[in-house]
Amino acid sequence: MSLFEDTYFTIEKPTEGIFRDKGSKFIAYAFSFRDESSLKNIIADLKNQHPKARHHCWAYRLTTDRGVYRINDDGEPSGTAGRPILNVLLSKDLTNILVVVVRYFGGTLLGVPGLINAYKNATLEALSVADIVEKTVNDLYEINFDYLQMNDVMRLVKEENLTILNQNFDNKCSMELEIRKLQVNQVIRKLENMDGVSYMYLNTL
Known part of the structure; x- marks a missing residue:
């Protein structure tokens, strides 16, 4: 962040998006997010809503520093879930945001490229309906x-x-x-x- 840049972009309120591929369903939930201590409760709520889902993968960014983030693949092959979610947040320059993608397995393995594509597109679907706001x-x-x-x-x-x-x-x-x-x-x-x-x-x- 430069000396004179004191604004950032985030989302106004929570949104959802769905992506399907070969029977698997990927439901993305995007949240405005500033407090890491709330992460556990958000994940727990989604697990209660989706007890039969196979995975609950997520990524978040905090502050305007591109190095402040966390990702979680929740049992998916390393680099196929949390990282694609994060890359969308980085490419859209959004921060103070959390995206959790809930996956229902459809019986057919998607492979590494298929998983990366699915988590990326589910995230894009959730963000496509979000109100993007500029904050200080x-x-x-x-x-x-x-x-x-x-x-x-x-x-x-x-x-x-x-x-x-x-x-x-x-x-x-x-x-x-x-x-x-x-x-x-x-x-x-x-x-x-x-x-x-x-x-x-x-x-x-």
Whole structure:
């Protein structure tokens, strides 16, 4: 990601696509995905929906870094399922996305080229009906401040159009803020000019 590139493309909401070949059915499910801890639940839900399916293969990408991904062939020959799914995500330049392809075996072996083609096309089918949206790369910060600074902090949130993810107001107040990458330096500068306000970088969303 270049210094001035702070946007990425992902999908707006979950979609499905189906590809069939020689009796086998491949059902692809695409999800907007930002939290790796939710992966287990998503896979478990799909296994409950499809208890008789032979394989549940998947790939996901996170962040704009093309090197942040995971793939899983779930018993298919190595490189024939997760990798073709991932390659579609890379070719379409989509990130913060998970695609799971559920396979029902039709009795006829497809061979390596056939499997690669099937997982690729199932993924393409799911993405062909997806709403592709452009989003900003945001950094997550925790800020801590005294209750007396509340008005100043809230004014900054409003001026900079920041998103509050969590907040806790007591004698000592804390807030988790989502700040667009390009705004970070400007916002930090303003925070540093406030008395009794501290901040900590958490991660990039």
